[in-house]
Amino acid sequence: xxxxxxxxxxxxxxxxxxxxxxxxxxxxxxxxxxxxxxxxxxxxxxxxxxxxxxxxxxxxxxxxxxxxxxxxxxxxxxxxxxxxxxxxxxxxxxxxxxxxxxxxxxxxxxxxxxxxxxxxxxxxxxxxxxxxxxxxxxxxxxxxxxxxxxxxxxxxxxxxxxxxxxxxxxxxxxxxxxxxxxxxxxxxxxxxxxxxxxxxxxxxxxxxxxxxxxxxxxxxxxxxxxxxxxxxxxxxxxxxxxxxxxxxxxxxxxxxxxxxxxxxxxxxxxxxxxxxxxxxxxxxxxxxxxxxxxxxxxxxxxxxxxxxxxxxxxxxxxxxxxxxxxxxxxxxxxxxxxxxxxxxxxxxxxxxxxxxxxxxxxxxxxxxxxxxxxxxxxxxxxxxxxxxxxxxxxxxxxxxxxxxxxxxxxxxxxxxxxxxxxxxxxxxxxxxxxxxxxxxxxxxxxxxxxxxxxxxxxxxxxxxxxxxxxxxxxxxxxxxxxxxxxxxxxxxxxxxxxxxxxxxxxxxxxxxxxxxxxxxxxxxxxxxxxxxxxx
Amino acid sequence: xxxxxxxxxxxxxxxxxxxxxxxxxxxxxxxxxxxxxxxxxxxxxxxxxxxxxxxxxxxxxxxxxxxxxxxxxxxxxxxxxxxxxxxxxxxxxxxxxxxxxxxxxxxxxxxxxxxxxxxxxxxxxxxxxxxxxxxxxxxxxxxxxxxxxxxxxxxxxxxxxxxxxxxxxxxxxxxxxxxxxxxxxxxxxxxxxxxxxxxxxxxxxxxxxxxxxxxxxxxxxxxxxxxxxxxxxxxxxxxxxxxxxxxxxxxxxxxxxxxxxxxxxxxxxxxxxxxxxxxxxxxxxxxxxxxxxxxxxxxxxxxxxxxxxxxxxxxxxxxxxxxxxxxxxxxxxxxxxxxxxxxxxxxxxxxxxxxxxxxxxxxxxxxxxxxxxxxxxxxxxxxxxx
Numbered sequence: 001x002x003x004x005x006x007x008x009x010x011x012x013x014x015x016x017x018x019x020x021x022x023x024x025x026x027x028x029x030x031x032x033x034x035x036x037x038x039x040x041x042x043x044x045x046x047x048x049x050x051x052x053x054x055x056x057x058x059x060x061x062x063x064x065x066x067x068x069x070x071x072x073x074x075x076x077x078x079x080x081x082x083x084x085x086x087x088x089x090x091x092x093x094x095x096x097x098x099x100x101x102x103x104x105x106x107x108x109x110x111x112x113x114x115x116x117x118x119x120x121x122x123x124x125x126x127x128x129x130x131x132x133x134x135x136x137x138x139x140x141x142x143x144x145x146x147x148x149x150x151x152x153x154x155x156x157x158x159x160x161x162x163x164x165x166x167x168x169x170x171x172x173x174x175x176x177x178x179x180x181x182x183x184x185x186x187x188x189x190x191x192x193x194x195x196x197x198x199x200x201x202x203x204x205x206x207x208x209x210x211x212x213x214x215x216x217x218x219x220x221x222x223x224x225x226x227x228x229x230x231x232x233x234x235x236x237x238x239x240x241x242x243x244x245x246x247x248x249x250x251x252x253x254x255x256x257x258x259x260x261x262x263x264x265x266x267x268x269x270x271x272x273x274x275x276x277x278x279x280x281x282x283x284x285x286x287x288x289x290x291x292x293x294x295x296x297x298x299x300x301x302x303x304x305x306x307x308x309x310x311x312x313x314x315x316x317x318x319x320x321x322x323x324x325x326x327x328x329x330x331x332x333x334x335x336x337x338x339x340x341x342x343x344x345x346x347x348x349x350x351x352x353x354x355x356x357x358x359x360x361x362x363x364x365x366x367x368x369x370x371x372x373x374x375x376x377x378x379x380x381x382x383x384x385x386x387x388x389x390x391x392x393x394x395x396x397x398x399x400x401x402x403x404x405x406x407x408x409x410x411x412x413x414x415x416x417x418x419x420x421x422x423x424x425x426x427x428x429x430x431x432x433x434x435x436x437x438x439x440x441x442x443x444x445x446x447x448x449x450x451x452x453x454x455x456x457x458x459x460x461x462x463x464x465x466x467x468x469x470x471x472x473x474x475x476x477x478x479x480x481x482x483x484x485x486x487x488x489x490x491x492x493x494x495x496x497x498x499x500x501x502x503x504x505x506x507x508x509x510x511x512x513x514x515x516x517x518x519x520x521x522x523x524x525x526x527x528x529x530x531x532x533x534x535x
Numbered sequence: 536x537x538x539x540x541x542x543x544x545x546x547x548x549x550x551x552x553x554x555x556x557x558x559x560x561x562x563x564x565x566x567x568x569x570x571x572x573x574x575x576x577x578x579x580x581x582x583x584x585x586x587x588x589x590x591x592x593x594x595x596x597x598x599x600x601x602x603x604x605x606x607x608x609x610x611x612x613x614x615x616x617x618x619x620x621x622x623x624x625x626x627x628x629x630x631x632x633x634x635x636x637x638x639x640x641x642x643x644x645x646x647x648x649x650x651x652x653x654x655x656x657x658x659x660x661x662x663x664x665x666x667x668x669x670x671x672x673x674x675x676x677x678x679x680x681x682x683x684x685x686x687x688x689x690x691x692x693x694x695x696x697x698x699x700x701x702x703x704x705x706x707x708x709x710x711x712x713x714x715x716x717x718x719x720x721x722x723x724x725x726x727x728x729x730x731x732x733x734x735x736x737x738x739x740x741x742x743x744x745x746x747x748x749x750x751x752x753x754x755x756x757x758x759x760x761x762x763x764x765x766x767x768x769x770x771x772x773x774x775x776x777x778x779x780x781x782x783x784x785x786x787x788x789x790x791x792x793x794x795x796x797x798x799x800x801x802x803x804x805x806x807x808x809x810x811x812x813x814x815x816x817x818x819x820x821x822x823x824x825x826x827x828x829x830x831x832x833x834x835x836x837x838x839x840x841x842x843x844x845x846x847x848x849x850x851x852x853x854x855x856x857x858x859x860x861x862x863x864x865x866x867x868x869x870x871x872x873x874x875x876x877x878x879x880x881x882x883x884x885x886x887x888x889x890x891x892x893x894x895x896x897x898x899x900x901x902x903x904x905x906x907x908x909x910x911x912x913x914x915x916x917x918x919x920x921x
Contacts, residue, residue, distance in 0.1 A: 332777075333779075334776065334777065353779065353781070354776065354777060354778070354779040355779030355780075355781075358779055364777070366777060371771070371773050371774065372773055372774055372777045373774065373777070374771075374774060375767050375770045375771040375774045375775070376770075376771065377770050378766075378767065378770065382763065382767075385763075386767065386774065386775075386777075386778035387777070387778035387779050389760050389763050389764070389778075390760060390779075394760075395760050398759065399759045399760045399761055400754075400758055400759050401758050401759060401760060401763060403758070
């Protein structure tokens with residue numbers, strides 16, 4: 001590994017833009033997030049920061065941009081040592097960061113949001129100036145967003161563009177993007193990467209935080225790999241390959257299946273069909289002519305009919321925002337659909353409260369684990385009984401909670417689902433994303449459900465956790481449970497689902513077996529081009 | 536040298552920042568109390584009093600002996616209950632400002648015991664029950680408005696406080712008036728009063744009602760599914776809905792429980808506070824006024840936890856009791872109002888951990904200023920040389 005570490009050193013020593021020397025970061029709770037990291041950033045370079053969840057990527061960028069003081073080591077620029085006390089100071093210096101969770105004011109327009117990061121944002125002249133500048137910037141960068149619409153009405157991809165514009169409008173020299181592609185459609189990802197290339201050619205230094213190897217390969221010039229807070233590699237992208245990077249990142253030989261899903265640029269191993277005969281007739285979940293409206297009243301689920309059978313994973317693929325959220329909410333009691341029929345083993349589930357639906361044996365792994373899946377200030381134990389707190393097992397006389405049994409149950413979950421935490425009393429917000437998701441999955445599977453509705457179950461998770469959760473779903477499938485897997489990750493659906501439906505604007509473009517279509521055809525369907533229209 | 540000094544300074548600042556933001560809730564409250572007392576001391580000093588003597592008088596008056604402790608506990612009793620009203624609703628995600636009005640209604644309802652003749656334990660029970668029902672009923676309307684029409688509970692409860700106040704005034708003057716003495720209502724009969732616990736003080740057994748209710752609330756919130764649902768809905772309504780919890784039910788429930796607490800607070804005043812055992816004083820109604828609002832301060836200092844509330848209520852009760860002594864303290868008669876100032880300052884000081892967040896901004900301004908000064912002073916000799 002030592003020979004790869006020196007590969008990134010540029011010929012001219014003084015041309016660096018920022019340099020981190022011997023950075024160690026220990027958080028106040030004793031977690032060592034980074035150990036002796038050395039990184040150099042250059043203009044005209046896109047640096048990929050690769051690592052699993054909790055590897056220290058975000059900590060490193062926060063230290064680089066001066067938002068977090070390192071415990072040891074220092075960050076220097078050619079102008080001297082840097083230290084900021086606020087994001088605005090970092091912006092003034094020329095460092096801008098686009099976070100994974102956007103920092104936008106929902107009811108404000110794009111222009112107003114951008115103006116917020118300027119001095120005296122809301123004087124009329126300043127706002128007009130910002131708008132003018134934004135229009136020029138959009139022309140220049142090719143990033144187009146409507147400026148006079150409240151950003152909460154924009155699609156996620158557009159919101160991200162507003163975030164990028166916000167940073168660009170401050171003339172940054174260093175642009176840091178934290179997992180920018182996790183919310184984008186494939187087309188938007190391509191657009192983003194083209195933009196990053198152009199910005200880099202214009203002299204901007206860019207850090208791209210990601211755990212997707214394909215992205216690293218397609219856009220970066222250099223890769224820094226972190227594992228458990230340690231820098232395990234600093235290599236030129238052209239001198240490495242995905243397999244090597246994956247090994248650096250995970251630190252162990254990868255499971256073949258994961259490698260196939262995560263690494264292959266070529267054709268994916270499409271799921272072999274086991275037995276088709278079983279999936280005829282009405283399923284565990286039966287949906288007929290389901291129509292539902294979104295939050296703003298438009299029809300988002302349009303006349304859907306399908307069945308999910310026991311012992312199958314029914315995958316719903318598609319670009320996010322095509323009605324998947326509303327479909328899942330309708331089936332789990334969180335949204336009242338306008339028309340249609342949906343039953344579980346013959347019992348109606350439409351317009352019924354979530355509690356009654358759970359009683360029918362439904363487990364729901366929600367797409368938004370912070371808003372929906374967990375009560376973050378609650379402890380692990382309190383979260384582990386959310387939705388099942390009425391169980392006889394946990395509820396004594398006078399509806400007293402049996403904390404002894406609950407804690408025992410939680411310890412069992414922690415054991416069985418490899419949830420790493422200090423104990424049942426740890427607050428859920430102190431857990432890493434992967435462990436939070438394992439907690440949710442564990443809680444839901446503990447219900448011993450007849451059907452599992454899993455919505456984006458592996459979004460934002462590292463390879464290990466994602467594989468683990470996918471395996472769990474397959475295990476439940478093999479036990480004869482019905483699984484509705486809604487995912488924007490096409491690879492996940494293709495590799496794990498027994499049948500797939502491609503959703504576009506509230507309709508299923510096609511429901512078929514994974515081996516009936518190739519990726520190109522699926523891509524077209526996801527974009528709304530049906531096979532009849534396709535050439 | 537300046538380098539080391541600056542790093543020391545910044546380290547101290549950062550240390551203070553970390554300490555203050557990472558404080559345990561209990562310690563935060565104690566710190567706030569200390570800051571409140573300090574502000575009071577500064578004010579006394581400005582007005583020419585001796586803060587040290589005054590505080591000695593205050594604390595002697597509050598906890599200096601059996602009589603003093605009894606007075607403090609007696610004043611803490613209704614505060615525990617009204618603080619619970621605020622806290623229960625806050626735990627379920629609502630700002631219930633209505634303890635004051637619910638307390639008025641509870642106090643008035645408990646007076647009705649005077650019109651029936653019942654033997655000893657049943658009079659007390661009946662009075663508490665009437666008060667609890669009246670307090671709960673008074674919180675029903677804001678609850679219904681909130682749940683059916685989405686009316687903000689802050690506004691509706693404040694308005695209901697005023698309605699209660701004037702309604703109670705009408706009732707005490709025209710219906711419940713003592714035929715012998717027009718300035719007060721009819722008194723609770725001796726058989727229905729809570730006996731005085733410590734002779735020659737105004738501490739009665741009602742303190743047990745308050746503490747017991749606080750413990751009940753503690754068990755409900757942390758050890759029953761109902762309380763679990765209330766807390767989940769308060770912290771994250773979306774996740775609660777996902778978890779099959781009916782948010783309207785938890786809101787309704789916490790409103791009712793809060794109303795019961797405030798109603799009981801009213802009863803502890805009429806049934807357990809010598810010497811009047813009645814509502815008196817015309818429109819001023821000095822026993823009842825502000826007990827509901829003070830409860831909110833107690834709830835904040837007690838961190839909305841029933842046990843914390845008991846401690847905070849005893850502290851606030853002590854301030855009230857000791858304040859009376861302080862104003863009569865020989866050469867150093869500090870007016871009672873300064874105690875209210877201290878209370879206000881404590882509530883403000885509760886926000887200190889938040890205030891700490893602006894420290895870096897202050898530091899930055901300071902750094903810019905010193906930088907500017909340094910540049911100016913450096914330029915001056917250069918001009919001299921030229």
